[in-house]
Amino acid sequence: MNEPRYFPPEKLREFTVRVFQSLGVPDDEARLAADVLAASDIRGIDSHGVARLHTYVDLLRAGRINPRPTITVVRESASTATVDGGNGLGLVVGPKANEIAMDKADKAGTGWVTVCNTNHYGIAGYYPLQALARDQIGWAMTNTTKGVAPLWGAERMLGTNPIAIAFPGNEEPAIVIDMATCAVAYGKIEIAHRAGKSIPTGWAIDKDGRDTTNPEDMMTDGALLPLGSDREHSGHKGYCLAVMVDVLCAVLSGANWGPFAPPFAIRQKPAERSVGKGIGHFFGAMRIDAFRDVAEFKAQIDDLVRTLRKTKPAPGTSGPLVPGDPEREAEQERSRTGIPVVPAVVEDLEDISRLTGIPLD
């Protein structure tokens, strides 16, 4: 009864475009936003694709996101810019700010853009992929609503604050890193909860800051743990990374940081106080030939990828993956099968269809 329904990628994308258009998003920008969500679905990151469309729709319909934002560069230098996203969709502000970073890199060797007054921007991994096409190394980070406790803390203070970066190969595929800085994604807690299963220690704490194996304890005012989990396994390092992302995205841009990042879902409690505008992103682009001959660089990435694949495998495994492998595998399969959408999300899409009048089928 929980079998997914398979949609051709193009069909889901077209539906997404028309939904955004119907809510006042200009045509080009609706396409851009749909591209970002489609990249997530095709790459197997189900949590960040059309599964989130309803939330974007809610926020647009409630007037909480501006469908036609004025996106402004408020400060800049040869290699930097600070962008005010005009409270637009992160799915639109993100790609535009990322493009500013890439354009700066074309001229100054690198480009670094911090963004305030923006909203959830989809998967971080989408952005560095754009840089690859220009023979640049791409970086993307974003802060997000609080969900993670600092090491030795008993409450949510930081977001899952992902870091993405990608390096192009020549004959071998690119190294594409896209990782939240917490031990595991919230989605894993939800899955265990729905299945009535316990979770491993090291994933989450309850509302009093105690380690828990009950997913419900985390969901009821508990918190996720940072990458590394406890002191013994260097949970302070995941905490440090989350702080780094928060500062680059939000403190540097003038967005809300830490526990004050506004919630994504419309039903969540607003933040206790405002310390800036919206959430924040950070993009970087580095022209490879500003450092090294591009062909040489790519040949060395090929060599590195092959070397990593030749690592002696740990017992019971087929050896290390190369960052980006799982997403590439999903993309191959889904290009063939279509995008599997679970019944709950199909219902969401049907609801969006009713709300907007855009047919799903």
Next chain:
Amino acid sequence: MNEPRYFPPEKLREFTVRVFQSLGVPDDEARLAADVLAASDIRGIDSHGVARLHTYVDLLRAGRINPRPTITVVRESASTATVDGGNGLGLVVGPKANEIAMDKADKAGTGWVTVCNTNHYGIAGYYPLQALARDQIGWAMTNTTKGVAPLWGAERMLGTNPIAIAFPGNEEPAIVIDMATCAVAYGKIEIAHRAGKSIPTGWAIDKDGRDTTNPEDMMTDGALLPLGSDREHSGHKGYCLAVMVDVLCAVLSGANWGPFAPPFAIRQKPAERSVGKGIGHFFGAMRIDAFRDVAEFKAQIDDLVRTLRKTKPAPGTSGPLVPGDPEREAEQERSRTGIPVVPAVVEDLEDISRLTGIPLD
């Protein structure tokens, strides 16, 4: 019998300067190198200060490090440079390359420098501290000799590859992050070994790739695990970070990457093949006012630091620290007590004194 001997910081530093001078390092550069080691000792990172002096001495005496390197910018753009360190001391090449990054940032907003043909550069955390003094955000990374297995690998393929970054506050101290990308430092394995204690699971594997609690298993052809440790706790993320550092430091600069990074200690086996020159570093500097008014930025960092300190503490703790706290605490104490040097390291220093003719006392 294992009581440390306390040295005034100035005395250790002067000894270090004279030792480097005696081995042919020019005066200014000997001071620079001694500064980096002294910063480690005063900040409580005993593994990276004078405890390593003997290895630098060994390598200089063996002609494996050039005491008077020609440090060359081999490629550059407005915001970037690629530096060939001339096989000099990393303790000299590092500060000079870092300065190039900061100078670039003064002009272009940011500066990014990748370095090949260099050697071990001390603590990564030293470098961002230099940027703070110029109202810049500083970054430093370095690759290192292999010691860490990729997730699902059964052998050493990557270094402990640290990441450091620092953000200045105004009334509050700076946020200073300096972290290896593996679960724990090799030093912790050694300490357990010397004490005849077992180590927690999640720190290391044995030569067959199996989890082990016996420190000797790791030391005998085993490997450290990446931050996150196992698949369930996202060991792939620590692995991704180590790869990121390796590419930015070594693939981008033309240094040796992954398992081919040359060993630091003179007794270790040389790498299987050469894929570049020496090891690699990566430095970044971002002028804060290229993004945001400096006073505003610092006021927000103060607010963030205070907010983090007010986090509800987890049971049995006094609440989260701010990144940099442990090192600041050590610095305060050691400024008062002097630098505690354990007997094994005192013996090392006495041996260096015999070898170089520089008096320790």
